Amino acid sequence: MNQPHRVLPLALVLLLVAGLAGSVLKPYPIYLISLWAVYTISAIGLNLTLGFAGQISLAQASFVGFGAYATALLLPHGVPFGFTLVIGAAISFILGVLLGFPALRVQGHYLAFVTLALATIAFLVFRNESWLTHGTAGIDKIARPIPFTSDVAYMWLCLAALAVVTLGVWWLLRSPWGRAFLALRENPVRAASLGVDVRTYTLLAFAIGAGLGGVSGALFAPLGQYIEPSEFALPLSFSLLLMVVVGGSGSFLGPFLGAMVSVALPEVLRSFQDYYLLIYGVIVILLLVFSPDGIVGIIARGVARLRPTDAPVEPKP
């Protein structure tokens, strides 16, 4: 389940099914599918940081914010959407390198703290520098790139972006770099003894994860067509972290499933009314107690049970 080459077709089929389903559905499910694609991109990025490099980043929401603000502010000046997306991703990637480098000089929880500081400062800049960001009033009426103006067309754009990101990460994990990432995930000490430069790869995982946060933000802004600073504060970082872990941190499909749970949550737990967030929290805790590798872990064990003659499917190959 964690081997990228095995599950890549599964991920792409998932995208296609989501798109086809969305095309015949009402605007609400279309929006949810688009939001799922956007969150998944961000969660895939965070999964590199958390699942592969084992670092807790509290700033993924800020990276999404950089992408969103870059797009929302540059689009009205005639900069094409493709460029704003690249600019947003680049800002996030570069900040990831600049922050991660000193923070990773030391082990422990300093990266978590440095990302907390970035999250705090980024939010305050988004909110306070209203000459640039429109402050608490937010940016309204963000245009969608032509020809993706309708809800369905924009959903396909989000899904296409997710497909590209999926293929990119798949390629990355198959490359020599990716082998180092996988070694890092399994056992940092062994990876180091095999000659993997742990600090460099941790930094790289963090920075690529940040860059994907920027990509996700670039898609996020025209989706809702409105952004405001509080959307990119700590709660989004927390919920992205939960998505990664609920899906299965360090697994290729995990972010897809984790984001799906998060987006579909209010629907699934609707009958619990005011208690649905409480129930969600309890479910996440139970999941971590009984299946630390998330939903992917549950599915992997289910598949293993269905095919007892097959080679055993280890949760962590």
Add this chain to the structure above:
Amino acid sequence: MRISTTKLAIGCSLLAVLAASPAAFAAKSVLEIAIPAELSGSGATVGVLWRDGVMMGIEDANAKGGIRGHKLHGTAYDTQTNPAVSRAVIQKALDGKPFAVLGPVYSGSVIVDEALTQKAGITEIMGGEAGNLTSQGDPTLFRTSLGQAQTIPPIISYLKDKVHAKSVGASYVNDDFGKAGNVLFLADAKKAGLNVTTDISSEAGQVTFQPDLLKMQAAKTDAVFLYDHEEEVARFLKGFRQMGMKAAIVGGSTVADAQAIKLSQGAADGAVSFAGIGSSSPIPAIQSFVKRFEAKYKTHPDHNAIKGYMAVAMLQAAADKEGKADAKGLAAALHGLMITPDKYPLIMTPMKVLANGDIDNGGYLIQVKGGKAVVLNYVGPK
């Protein structure tokens, strides 16, 4: 048994008529009211009360026959105080073809929802007070209370004419509500010739107000303009009195709100605010609403609960003006409407709906005296 052709003909034509106008035949359909509100997250303080107010309004309206014979059914949606979630839930609500949307309260969520309800031609009556909300020209968006552009000028006149303040220190919460109020205040104060020497931004839920208070004390202004949420108002004022500061306290509606008075444990005494209709307004209908609400929900209703309750009356009046319960013509019927409590008890006090979606149902210049809000001056709807 043989059925005569005449009877058959009559029966058939009757059936045809009924089929052509199902409304005349079936029990009148239920009108769906969508209630997007801040039920979790930092906005829950206002969102939960808004929803409960709307729900109570729906119940009371249904007890009196609903709207033009149609019963109302309310469905609440949690925006989690997050515009992205708000966009999702309003989409879901609109997919269900609601009669009207009542909510939400926070500016970001309102702006996101307003774009979609306008496109769908569905009336949205919301709880937001930020000045910029109704300046967008959305013909289907309505307030339920005075906006900041209506409540801030009277308090500036008070500062100038009654307090004779030369210098003012401002303290505001730096979120959509507080910042929008602060921007308006600074602009209007400048026009009125008031000298705002200190402008202190605070965070919602900050742990201590000591730095703010010390800064304010060092500024030595004649008056302090406080624009913050109820609990932060109370915390600020407690420290303010303890430190023995003497400047006149004025501020937004929260300054003389019952919750702020209660939490401040006496420190709010002397504070003056200009506020729209709230739980301390000396209107018998409002006071009886407060009692019934407290009995039902075991908590004190603030102005958000009252606003939600009155929103239902706005729907009643608009549908009557329209002559039918049709979602499409509702917004047009609301513009310029005067709603009075003799015909619509749920409105509780006369309300005039203005052309841009603002409303005017009067406001009070209030001073806190002995732990009670005392009216200094009433300004009725123009």
Add this chain to the structure above:
Amino acid sequence: MMSLFVQVLISGLAIGAIYALIATGFSLLSQGSQTVNFAQGDFVVVPAFVMLAANSYGLPIWASFIVALVVAALVLGVLFKRLMVDPILPHGAMQLSIATMALSIVLQNGMLNAGGAQAFPFPGINGGLHFGNIFIDWQSVSILLAAVVAVTALNLFMGRTRIGRAIQASAQGPQVARLLGINVARMVLITFVLNAALVTLAALLVSPIYLVKFDNGIGIGLAAFSAAIIGGFNQVRGAVVGGLLLGVVQNFAATFGPTQYRDAVPMLLLIIFILFRPQGLLGRAEERRV
């Protein structure tokens, strides 16, 4: 100017003392379970609600405090360890840290549903002393006194009693401690109960100025996390100094800096600080685990 400086310092120390208590508990927990407790702030709000509830049934505040101590020791100490930490920790410290984020959601929404969305007043000590231009309120004085007593008692307990030394030995090297015949599991449980006691005390001290509200834990939890990092993360004494330093820096930043960035200035200072002293305030350079 001098009087302003003194008052900013004293109120910064008072708020810092509360951070210190919470950060100390935070460090104890991380010694016992190598984890970052992202629900630590909510751990402060829970006993505050318990005290309010007990108080509303007519118990005086000191008795409510004892009730809250017992409830916190059971729920935030024993149950938290048995139901969450013990089963999840074997899967990894990172998993446990994320689980505490979910716990934070559970606690906040639980308190929202059970207690309501409003803020509640909490009994405290009113009034204060005027020295010329300087005003010091009794609440700040009592916070500082209570924190000094608590931290001193904790240090004596850790340094002078057998259990305290056993806890320290278990935290520094569980294997060695086991060889010495120490019941490591029990020692870890005691650190959890100590954390519960510290957050209950913090709740008693902070609630009169902060009120009691379901989402109050967000701000104080992050402050405690920051204070623990400044103090070197795993060190109880470091957490105390880190908490006091953070409180003072925050207060000076908010008073003399741009108020719109009041939360950013301490963060920036602390990052720079960490870059020069990555091992924390009192810590010795930690050997890299890799």
